[in-house]
Amino acid sequence: NAGVTQTPKFQVLKTGQSMTLQCAQDMNHEYMSWYRQDPGMGLRLIHYSVGAGITDQGEVPNGYNVSRSTTEDFPLRLLSAAPSQTSVYFCASSYMGQGAYEQYFGPGTRLTVT
Amino acid sequence: GQQVMQIPQYQHVQEGEDFTTYCNSSTTLSNIQWYKQRPGGHPVFLIQLVKSGEVKKQKRLTFQFGEAKKNSSLHITATQTTDVGTYFCAGPLTTDSWGKLQFGAGTQVVVTP
Secondary structure (H helix, E strand, C coil), X not given: CCCEEEECCEEEECCCCCEEEEEEECXXXXXXXXXXXXXXXXXXXXEEEEECCEEEECCCCCCEEECCCCCCECCEEECCCCHHHCEEEEEEEEXXXXXXXXXXXXXXXXXXXX | CCCEEEECCEEEEECCCCEEEEEEECCCCCCEEEEEECCCCCCEEEEEECCCCCEEEXXXXXXXXXXXXXXXXXXXXXXXXXXXXXXXXXXXXXXXCCCCEEECCCEEEEEEC
């Protein structure tokens, strides 16, 4: 049981390049989400999904796309990278149901856009 | 919109001392969660509080949810070096979106031996 995995761990992009951050979970969680973490700002929700084929925007969705074709995978696409997207990106998953909805976070991807 | 604020932003603690970090919301929360992130690591779930006035303990950590469900606190007694990290509180963005969390900016805790 690997939990939530993210690739790559580190990435450097030039302004205008595109790329996809990968996220996968093996816990059969319905809910998955992407956050970005910037110094002094906590974690901000980019996009989330409540199941395969269903996605929605969070607090800071501009410049990012997501899709959810399977329960396990939730990739995040940067369409045209900008220096303002330099950040640490975390993917998280959660069981949907009664009780504690604790989110399980992946190890993160540290992205630098030059 | 809803805002979740944490104070203090930084906390320097002598090993063995107690400290408290606070979380305040501009709106009533259906629940609140606390996470801990070690330096260079990812956030790890600590606890969720749901009921008004709820108090939960995990060893040296005591979590409290306010009566009005607009604030919460984390109190750590006899701080140890293993308590180093950033503690975040998080509440649902809207009343019907338990999973869409808004995180506070966090309290970064540094422990001096």
